[in-house]
Amino acid sequence: MKAVFVAGTGTGVGKTVITGLLGRYLLEKGYRVVTQKWIQTGSVEMKNDIDTHLNFMGRDRADYSKYLPLMMPYEFKHASSPHLAARLEKRRISEAKIKKSLTTLSKDFDFIIIEGSGGLLVPIGGGKLIIDVVRRMRLPVLLVAGNRLGAINSTLLSIEALKARGMKIAGVIFNNNCSEQDEMILKDNPRIVGSIAGMAMLGTISSSRNKEILYQQFRSIGRNVEKATEDRTH
Numbered sequence: 001m002k003a004v005f006v007a008g009t010g011t012g013v014g015k016t017v018i019t020g021l022l023g024r025y026l027l028e029k030g031y032r033v034v035t036q037k038w039i040q041t042g043s044v045e046m047k048n049d050i051d052t053h054l055n056f057m058g059r060d061r062a063d064y065s066k067y068l069p070l071m072m073p074y075e076f077k078h079a080s081s082p083h084l085a086a087r088l089e090k091r092r093i094s095e096a097k098i099k100k101s102l103t104t105l106s107k108d109f110d111f112i113i114i115e116g117s118g119g120l121l122v123p124i125g126g127g128k129l130i131i132d133v134v135r136r137m138r139l140p141v142l143l144v145a146g147n148r149l150g151a152i153n154s155t156l157l158s159i160e161a162l163k164a165r166g167m168k169i170a171g172v173i174f175n176n177n178c179s180e181q182d183e184m185i186l187k188d189n190p191r192i193v194g195s196i197a198g199m200a201m202l203g204t205i206s207s208s209r210n211k212e213i214l215y216q217q218f219r220s221i222g223r224n225v226e227k228a229t230e231d232r233t234h
Contacts, residue, residue: 001106002031004170004229005139007116007131009154013146014175014205016049019115020056021205021215022142025222026111027057034064034105036114037072038098038133039124042079048072049115056211067108070101082130083123093124095133102137111229114139119154120161131161140168140229147204148180151189152196159197170228171202173221178207 006022008015019035026033035053050072054060064071074093076085086093105112116122120131134141141162145155155172162169174190190201203221208214 001110001112002229003102003106003112003114003139004142004225005114005116005134006142006144007120007134007158009119009143009145009151009158011118013144014177015115015144016052017056017177017214018142018144018173018175018205018218019049019113020053021218022113022222022225023053023057024215025219026113026226027059029226031111032109033057033111033113034067034071034109036070036101036105036112037117038101038114039074039076039082039085039093039117039130040072041076041082041085041117043075043077048075053113053115056215067105070105073097073101081122082117083125086125092126095124095128095136098133099137120158131165131167135165135167140170142170142225143172145172145174145189145193146178147174147176147186147189148178149182149185152193155189155193156196159193159199168228169199170225171221172197172199173202174204176204176207 006015006019023033023035037049040048076089078085078088116130122130124130143158145151176186190204194201202224205214205217
């Protein structure tokens, strides 16, 4: 089984779209693919990130009906950090349950793509951060950065947090889905981040709302993610 954790430099940077695009790419490569959203907050019935993944992958809920509880082991109504959303519903987020969902899915799928919640240093309760759950499960991380003014700082901090924990970085994707209009900033951010971090950036996705345009832009990125992701057993 192969797996990758799609993390963001913050909220609203495009993790959901990237997860869906990667899912489609891997499906077309012949993998049996499933996505996960370990902790979904701000959930509305039949409208959450898993549904967006499936839409980009050309699939629907019926194709994965028996796996949905494992694809989204935790679902909360309040749109907030996972620790607060869980507290409001008087529930506890269990790392063991998250790990079990991944292990169970690995029996039926070749590749699992997990979308994170917000950024990396997100609390899930009990003093735990999502980044440390990912570290203990030895998952490579695909980092998505919202390309805008301020992206240099947030991206480098995220990379430093991953390196400090000895975690594998599958790559960094810049997403132009933000409101930034300064072309010099959009072009310079990936260049300077790659230079300072000492690593190649995988590429940039445009702000287009056309799924086919986005996918064509993503295909070369998908090849690099596939190469960077190693087999891991959980």
